[in-house]
Amino acid sequence: MTHTAKILLLGSGELGREFTISAKRLGAYVIACDSYPRAPAMQMADAAEVFSMLDGDALRAAIARHRPDFIVPEVEAIRTEILADVEAEGITVVPSARATQLTMNRDRIRDVAALELGLVTSRYRYAESLEEARDAATHTGFPCVVKPVMSSSGKGQSTVRDAEELDRAWAYAVDNMRGDRRRVIVEQFVAFDYEITLLTVRTRDGVRFCPPIGHRQERGDYQESWQPAAMSPQALAKAQDMARKVVDNLGGYGLFGVEFFVAGEEVIFSELSPRPHDTGMVTLISQGLSEFDLHARAILGLPVPEVALLGPAASAVILADRDATAFRYECVAQALATPGADVDLRLFGKPTTRPYRRMGVALARGADTDTARRIAREAADAVTIVYE
């Protein structure tokens, strides 16, 4: 055997690409899967498979063909029943088949967090019709946020200020949902002071936390993130306590991105990813071991040391603005030229653009997080996508 482990990666975007690099550095053989060819992680992997992760037959066939030691989900939308079957047959699903099933849809994980574990969440209710959405909004009050239970990166999500706007929000959610479950969550709008991602690693030796990551979102999608997020020790302790409860409930080994809203000293659990988080790309420059290295180590059962921050750092996204198949990047040298600053780039190698598609990220370290944010934003803005 020439490799330490065989990993089937389900989803091959930018997060999978960095995970592939981390896993391969530790000697793993990686088969990268996604619905389109030349996806970012495929360009780094030993082998690639192109099929929809929601196609159960194709997923089963890929598992049977490669017989991996580990299945590592990189997206939410996967035919997760199959993962439960293969876990029972002895393949390790990361972090666990149950975690992938509970987090694929917002309603399941929200019910576990709020009802089973008693975590603080916003008021919420589910709706399967416009009528039910109206009832749900009576329960949450206005403003509220309407999201399809199956979606990510803000797709189909909108904030509703009054009853009049509900029709449009319901239609928008139904039109932009993934899968075939016409179900939304209606959530009380939380007027938070700031929001964080707490990267939480479940390892054989216990749970470890990265310093909290602050982030700013637009259209439900992340624009910039920074680490450490300034927060009181009391608020951090509450977030860590909730994160520990939820990852221990989900089980298995790996890194989780646990999202919280913070208002004063109140910490409100929002949702979590049982895998590296987009806002956690800042750890590519802020930590000796990035979130991808930590995920790989935890999965492979390797030692995971206490996480040390190298210094205040930030990430800023590089977005496309139109549909295109022919384009190039310019001004990369200028982006990396900020004098005296630690600045870096990741261009993901996505083969096509579309409006708001994340094509890359700029990374920076600075004397404080405000400085790092400024340098990262300037570097991201310097990179120009030239459409041909």
Ligand SMILES: Nc1ncnc2c1ncn2[C@@H]1O[C@H](COP(=O)(O)OP(=O)(O)OP(=O)(O)O)[C@@H](O)[C@H]1O
């Ligand atoms: N109830 C709420 N109150 C206030 N803001 C909210 C609320 N729900 C979501 N948001 C805002 O929208 C962002 C995206 O929401 P959420 O994380 O639920 O969606 P998502 O589609 O799962 O995103 P991702 O997959 O990128 O994490 C949040 O980070 C927050 O900024």
Ligand SMILES: NCC(=O)N[C@@H]1O[C@H](COP(=O)([O-])[O-])[C@@H](O)[C@H]1O
């Ligand atoms: N918030 C979830 C997230 O950031 N997921 C990341 O985006 C990719 C899809 O990008 P695409 O839509 O540009 O193909 C996913 O594969 C994953 O790496």
Ligand SMILES: [Mg+2]
């Ligand atoms: Mg989120």
